[in-house]
Amino acid sequence: MKPNNPSRLFNRELSWLFFNTRVLEEAENQDVPLLERVRFLSISASNLDEFYMVRVAGLREQVRAGLQGDDPSQSPPAEQLTKIDRRAGKIVARQNRCWGKLQRELAAEKINVLDMDALSDAQHVTLRESFDADILPLLTPLAVDPAHPFPFIPNLGFGIVLGLQQAGRDPLFGLITVPLNVPRFVEIKGSGKDRNFVKIEDALHAFAPEIYPDFEITSSGVFRITRDSGIAVDERAEDLVLHFENLLRQRRRGLVIRLEVNRQMDVSLQNFLTSSFDCAEETISNKADILGLCDLSQLVKVGPKALLFPSFSARFPERIREFDGDCLAAIAAKDIVVHHPYEEFDVVIQFLQQAARDPNVVAIKQTLYRTSEDSPIVGALIDAAESGKNVTALVELKARFDEASNMRWARDLERAGVQVVYGFVGYKTHAKVSLVIRREQKELRKYTHLGTGNYHAENAKIYTDLALFTADPIIGEDVGKLFNFMTSYNEPRGLKKLSIAPLTLREDLLKHMDREIAHAHAGRPATIWAKMNALVDPIIIEKLYSASQAGVKIDLVVRGICCLRPGVEGMSENIRVKSIIGRFLEHSRIVCFGNGEELPSDQALVYISSADWMPRNLNRRIETFVPVESPTVHNQILDQIMMANLLDNANSWELQATGRYVRVAQKEGVPRFSAHEYFMENPSLSGRGTALADSAPAHLENADISDSQIFHPKLVS
Structure with missing residues (x-):
């Protein structure tokens, strides 16, 4: 097959969506504390917002410009958008189901997000009083007509739209947007132990007849927009700061590339919004009962600490x-x-x-x-x-x-x-x-x-x-x-030790991989361990395929996007890829080469880096690739940090040749091991002083581990 043949590479955008699905699965994970699951759901929604702001917006621009994309390994932009919308729709539906379940579990813990018809008369009065005092003065209800044109609504703007009818007049549309300083979940103060909340959009619907007393409200719905947040920088600008200030103002008014409406919205209201935002050709999502799940982070802040991860205090070396x-x-x-x-x-x-x-x-x-x-x-x-x-x-x-x-x-x-x-x-x-x-x-x-x-x-x-x-x-x-x-x-x-992108980093990476290939051809042990956030670069991927075909054993820990297809006979059977999603966001970049020895080894070449293996990092960014030579630091990164990541079976997912990620299963006789818990409990090697010389961390080399998780023979039980 040719390099960049699509069958050799997973689609970058779909790979990211699968990463966000893994984040969402943590919101469904019963082993995670309840409010942390709410937080994961909020993060998955916020991630999806940013994905549309940047990645989908870029593809939309390519479609508008009639371009076919600059990456021959990927499908045309229009085809990618179709696949993205299909997959994103499934994620949104799953997020809403997840929220329904979490809402019931929160209620069992006396944190209630209530519908208006579930309020008692006393609660309704209390809500009305707080709404009139703290929220209504901040709102600007509009009736849209030629004298009151459709307003500008910023990125991630949210509100309700209404069908209005008044005797003797043509029908109108009403609009109430929610300012940023208005809470999404309005608390109903009470004397009991329960914390009771109402969604702001439900309160707006309930009080709309009094906000528009001269109109009959014939229909209503909730909407939310996502705007294109990319900016095109003119590097020739004489004053770069002033240029950026202008660009940021332009970004605020970027094109609407996603319009979300609630499932029950009347077609006339949806058509009004589509026309007003000029987004008929963009993504219209109407599969959700609740929009803007990123706002659930508000509930995390008010809940009891018992429903969060146990507190953790970072150590000072x-x-x-x-x-x-x-x-x-x-x-x-x-x-x-x-x-x-x-x-x-x-x-x-x-x-x-x-x-x-x-x-x-x-x-x-x-x-x-x-x-x-x-x-x-x-x-x-x-x-x-x-x-x-x-x-x-x-x-x-x-x-x-x-x-x-x-x-x-x-x-x-x-x-x-x-x-x-x-x-x-x-x-x-x-x-x-x-x-x-x-x-x-x-x-x-x-x-x-x-x-x-x-x-x-x-x-x-x-x-x-x-x-x-x-x-x-x-x-x-x-x-x-x-x-x-x-x-x-x-x-x-x-330069004697440092490698720098875009000058030498890619070349040096490829040279190291070639050396491992040479070790394999000479019958010596040949191994690569690497950890990063994303693996996209087709040149690096093809070199990893060549290394696999030569017999180099490769273990990769890639948190997010991975375009490499592992485990394919004759191409990548010696490559395994895992992703770790847990309490902490994996962000460190580490690369280890066996250098003719089995990993881990004192002879291994160990590097840390600011760069992921993506074209943008290697071609268009200033990045560093730094050798680790101090024996203590070398051992800490190789024997402690990389080993723990490869051993982790509590927060890990394995990438299959099909593109699916499968959660690492707990096998009989193999103890549960969480890299995050290990590092919270054990001091680092280079940070230990003389007083801790005898308190070495747990011996990772003696841990039991399935052969399906790592190639290192010393760790296979």
Whole structure:
């Protein structure tokens, strides 16, 4: 078969929808606490919204432009849209069934989402009083006619539409949209132990006759829209920040690419909305009884903690405590990797704050892709600049949905005297890098942080990521060249350890795979372990197929999209793919090559990376691929982190050659093992201090494991 033959690759968009189905299945998983299941349902709905905003919107644009797509491995855009709508419709129907079941289970826990006709007279009065006091003043009910044109409704706008009739006048349509500051679930205060809520749309329907007292309401329905949220950046703009501000205003008014209406909506109301939004050719979804399930997150916040995952406190690495909290001294002594969320993100913050205060630190260089609203990282950089240090911040304006906050941070940094650079023309800076330069004994020493995730303190509580801290002078030198590349376009020459996309990362990955193929041909052990969020790139996939055909044993942990088809005889029978969906969002990127030995091995080549294996990461982004050479950190990532991910049978799904994902079944005699629970309970290897030297983590090599989960022979029971 030819490379890029569709039979060799799964469709990218459908693979993502199957990932979101796995998220939805956690909402149905009885082993997950009730409010966490509500949260998973909310996440699956929010994921689907973003998928339509970005991916479906892009395909719609290709159809409108008459394009056939730029990927020969995929079906034409129109055909993909048909398949997407069919699959998304099944997901929406399943989400609604799931909500019905969860609603009953919440009621058993005295959290009630009630229909209006289920309210007592006293509850109805209480609801009416709170509605009149707290909600009605925020609403702007409209009657649409030539004097009152159809209003602009923002992305994810939500409300009710009404058919209105008044004696002696032509029929009208009424519209009430729900502002963002109005709760989706209105609580009915009471003296009992029950928490009672009514959906805002039900309250609007109930009180509509009093909102429109001069009209007869002949029909009503609920609607919600999703707009195209893509932006086309003109990299030639003279003022990139001003250009982005204009683009964000345009995005707010993007085309409506999905109109959701409730199942019972009258056809005349649906036609009115379709015409008003000019979306007759777009996705019209009328399969749901409740729209906007992402708003269920509101209920998670009000429920009792007993219905959530047990509380968990991240550890602070003991090794840094043993240096009296001196991050730089601890890093100078030995490399350390911090494993979020099991270890505190405060290490990253403290690293930069200490550098900002240290009079011997002369320069700090930092990439910022995503960060939190009240970012201590930005605060540390501002403090450093105001204290006279040379501070450079590369702020990526093209971080989707974070453009506005990044522009705000950029202006704050510039006002403090930070040298701000706005990414690359043509590339997105996705690498997560900090470089601290300190004068020590008349020499400059470089301390580097290289991460797989972002600099967002809240995300670090739920995303699994790795933060490598090192004082390795060669890595420091390479990182310095990387920053020079990002600020001046001087292409780095003579990189000794670091690989960078789009320059060398793909080439280096392929070379490593070729070496494993050579080991297999020579009769030596040949193995690849890799963990990432997405595997799409056809060139990498074809090389993995070649490696499989040569006899290389390949285990992949791919959380989301995977276009590689595993387990096909003569093509990929030596490749196995699993996905882990659980309490934490798997986000770290790790690659391990056996290097002529069985994995795990001290001779293995281990890397961490900011890049997924996707064309956008390898071709159009600035990414890093970092060797892990410190023995302790090497063992932690290979023997502890990768091993636990491969051993996990509590949160894992296996990708079949058909494209289906099958949950890993609990087999008789094989103990349940959750990677997330293991890391919550066991200290990391590189973070352990001398006081913990004897408290090594559980021995993973002795764990029982089915041969269907991993190729490593030492782990097969």
